[in-house]
Amino acid sequence: MSTTSHQTPAPLPLFRQIVDDLKSRIVSGDLSEHMPLPSERAIAELHAVSRMTARRALEAVEAEGLAYSKDRKGRFVSPKRLDYDVSSMSNFISGAAARGIDLQVEHLESRSLPAGRSIAEILAVPEGTALYENTRLFRREGHATFLETETVLADRCAGLLPKTPPHPESFLQKQRYSPLGHTADIVIRMRALAPEEAGLLGLMPYQSGIEQEQLVRDPSGTAFCFSRQIWRGEMAQFSARAIIKQAQSISGGRDPDGARGQATP
């Protein structure tokens, strides 16, 4: 019934049909984690569409996080999502290991630096205070997952961050993730990846990810560590247990504006 009597059937655009086909093949398990998706040219031929249309479909699947692309190598099925429980992050790394999650850390940079304006404000220390900064890339089963820049007060981990072979995991385990009941101010937002972040995470520019900021305080309430993570958005979800308070009680508390990195465009 090409000329149907009732409403227009509103046929799905070609590229959306292809998207749905690919999605169903992924969720059904026909295509499993890290398996290559058909190439743009293969899809174009299979579905009898132009390569640009095939490309649009593949980019949509990619934008959804169901697939990732390796430049000039192909597109592959994304691995499953990980749960990041921020309330028990005392031991995210070893905790992940205990759950059978294979998480590798690649150190990208370790350096000492004096506090600049914005980080001094965040940590509530004078400008110029000595800091250690570590940048790490986390991989899950070899797959880039998130990027972390951690800034700590130098006097809190003196000796734990030797300059020559940067091995701050000892600090991670001993100090930051001590069994004491720390608190953390957390901010989570979605934002576009900067080009160099996208490169490290194996994504195209202008894709979005999830940024998580944590301002960690010791039991006395003093902030001593600020970390900023940028995640591939499809790779995790963040869970927490919150104590819900009256709005007034919070706004009367310290640091009412957790939105430092206002993430203006």
Next chain:
Amino acid sequence: MSTTSHQTPAPLPLFRQIVDDLKSRIVSGDLSEHMPLPSERAIAELHAVSRMTARRALEAVEAEGLAYSKDRKGRFVSPKRLDYDVSSMSNFISGAAARGIDLQVEHLESRSLPAGRSIAEILAVPEGTALYENTRLFRREGHATFLETETVLADRCAGLLPKTPPHPESFLQKQRYSPLGHTADIVIRMRALAPEEAGLLGLMPYQSGIEQEQLVRDPSGTAFCFSRQIWRGEMAQFSARAIIKQAQSISGGRDPDGARGQATP
């Protein structure tokens, strides 16, 4: 190094140059909130590129959340980000009002229904338990921001949800957001919008947003409300104060797996 003596300058692709131009015009305030961006054809002419290239640039700006498009009307500069403090969400709506944030609620649906399998499991009640479900669209300054589906135990708000004129705001204010110290299990993730969600939020299919789930418990620890919100990702950030515990203490606690909606692809 055919012409240049040093490394290749690696010129930015045309569409990225256009993206950067548009971004700078937005951040500089040359283009302010809700102002129209140049049309695809205008950019094509201005930058002397094809319309498809102009389109790619505009879509990239859109994917970053710096702009939004209205079908066949044009693309416009996105408004600024909002901060959602989940720890003081006792009064998110009126709290927002107090901060001068203009937030409107549009009721889409209110209904009574028996608990299905998955929601019964989440709320830890028998299947078939009477529930009330509300779906609302929140706008900020007239701009669609997030979509909420809230499910509550019917016996917790009997009489507060009259069938004829659905006016559950009274419930929102009186019961759910009472001054008592509730707790909530929260999950935040980035995911692609379903087509109907995208339509309501004024986005194209296959764009990503942020989903927030809240399982709200009364002071006795009994869950009585489950809400799921889907946000335009660029419209908010989520902040909280977390008490960091040992991984063991959490995994020994109740509901160790907050990842119900595992969000499989």
Next chain:
DNA sequence: CTCCCAAGTTGGTATATACCAGATATCCAC
């Protein structure tokens, strides 16, 4: 056997073109 080059693959960029459908403005007839 190893090493290197060439061929073929992949995605990335870019152009030119075409048609559709919704939204808007304009202008003319009434």
Next chain:
DNA sequence: GTGGATATCTGGTATATACCAACTTGGGAG
């Protein structure tokens, strides 16, 4: 002035084509 047809905006979809650069593979020279 009002109403309605029309022209012209907009983005949405789709095709065909072209070239580039990175990667993989295979084969041949040493």
